[in-house]
Amino acid sequence: MLKTNKLDKMACLGKVLVVEDEALIRDSIVLALIEEGYEVIVAEDGRGALELLQETKLNSPQNYPQFDLIILDLMLPYLSGLDFCRVVRREGNSVPILILSAKGTEMDRVVGLEVGADDYLPKPFGMRELIARCRALLRRHHHIQPLMAAETILKYRDVAVYPQECRVTMKGEEINLSPKEFRILELFITHPRRVWSREQLLERIWGADFVGDSKTVDVHIRWLREKLESDPSHPEYLLTVRGFGYRFG
Ligand code: CA
Numbered sequence: 001m002l003k004t005n006k007l008d009k010m011a012c013l014g015k016v017l018v019v020e021d022e023a024l025i026r027d028s029i030v031l032a033l034i035e036e037g038y039e040v041i042v043a044e045d046g047r048g049a050l051e052l053l054q055e056t057k058l059n060s061p062q063n064y065p066q067f068d069l070i071i072l073d074l075m076l077p078y079l080s081g082l083d084f085c086r087v088v089r090r091e092g093n094s095v096p097i098l099i100l101s102a103k104g105t106e107m108d109r110v111v112g113l114e115v116g117a118d119d120y121l122p123k124p125f126g127m128r129e130l131i132a133r134c135r136a137l138l139r140r141h142h143h144i145q146p147l148m149a150a151e152t153i154l155k156y157r158d159v160a161v162y163p164q165e166c167r168v169t170m171k172g173e174e175i176n177l178s179p180k181e182f183r184i185l186e187l188f189i190t191h192p193r194r195v196w197s198r199e200q201l202l203e204r205i206w207g208a209d210f211v212g213d214s215k216t217v218d219v220h221i222r223w224l225r226e227k228l229e230s231d232p233s234h235p236e237y238l239l240t241v242r243g244f245g246y247r248f249g
Contacts, residue, residue, distance in 0.1 A: 014068025014138055015039045019049040019084065020100070021076050025123075029071060032127040033134070041067070046079030050087060050190075054152075054163070067095050069138055071130075074101035074112065079191075082115050087190050089116035091152045096137040100125070154189045156249055159228065159237065161189050170228060180205060181224050188238070188248030197245040221246055 016038045020026040026042060033040045043049035053066070070088075074081035085097055099117040101108060109120045118141075119133055154161040158171045166182055168175045177185065183205050188196075196204075198214035206216070225232040239247050 015041065015066065016134065017041050017043065017049065017052065017067040017070045019043045019046065019070065019076065019081070020073040021045055022073070025073075025100075028127065029130065032131060036131055038134075045077040046081060046084040048078075049076075049084055050079060053088065053093070068141070069134055070095055070097045071134070072097055072099050072117070074099060074103060074108075082111065083191065083194075085112070085115045085117055086192075090154060094141075096141045098130075098133060098137060100130075154186070156189050156192055157237070159185075159189065161186055175227050177224070177227065180220055181227070184220060184224060185228075185248075188246075192249040193247055195241045195244055195247045201245065217246075 016033055018026060018029050018033070018040060020029065020042075021044050026044070030040050030042060041052065043052050049070075049072075072081045072084060076084070079087075081099060081101070085099070088095065088097070096119075097117045098119045098121060099112045100121050100123055101112070102123045109122075112120045118137055121130060121133060152163055154163065160169045161182075162168070163186060166179075168177055168182065168185060184201065187201075187204055198217040201217045202210055202212075202214060206212075210216075221238055222232070225235050225238050228237055229235045237248060239249075241247055
């Protein structure tokens with residue numbers, strides 16, 4: 001990546017993931033970080049950022065986490081900054097996260113910190129302050145970095161999904177799922193309580209080219225319930241949202 005003559009002088013350099021959908025802000029953050037000697041990777045929305053994290057992790061699990069710091073906007077397309085943060089922490093990834101947001105109220109700050117962010121910078125902000133906070137976070141994190149989990153585990157109550165092994169357990173007991181059922185459950189567990197329409201599920205799991213009926217989704221949900229729920233007619237995990245679709249939890 002780009003290097004500057006400041007590189008040698010910096011005590012805490014690292015690889016920074018910048019997740020920001022507004023190009024102007026993103027570009028100025030990237031420039032400021034590169035100026036300071038950081039290596040910078042960008043994502044334009046929450047889903048892209050999550051895919052990037054999972055992809056880099058799969059490619060070199062030894063060095064997980066692949067980023068030393070994440071600068072995260074809250075209002076993002078597809079997956080909000082808060083949801084992204086929740087997923088990252090649920091996976092046991094302790095990478096420092098600095099939230100940027102136009103929502104500068106105390107409540108928003110509290111929510112941001114509660115879902116696992118390490119710091120919160122309200123917009124608009126000065127680049128010098130941003131850089132100073134990045135440095136502080138990296139310094140702090142280098143002292144307390146714990147051992148990383150070798151494997152991602154997505155957990156929700158008694159359900160655990162092991163994405164690398166395509167394995168699911170319920171109360172520790174192995175459950176056999178078809179590939180489609182597995183992908184539905186993986187999608188649900190990474191977005192707890194999010195409501196999905198049948199059409200959204202068809203597009204995400206079966207792909208935009210799928211020719212068929214949204215009843216396919218209902219059938220797969222029924223099969224999943226039979227495998228996951230202790231009483232499939234009164235589900236606790238895979239809930240129907242009347243007139244719309246489904247949600248998990
Ligand atoms: Ca935004």
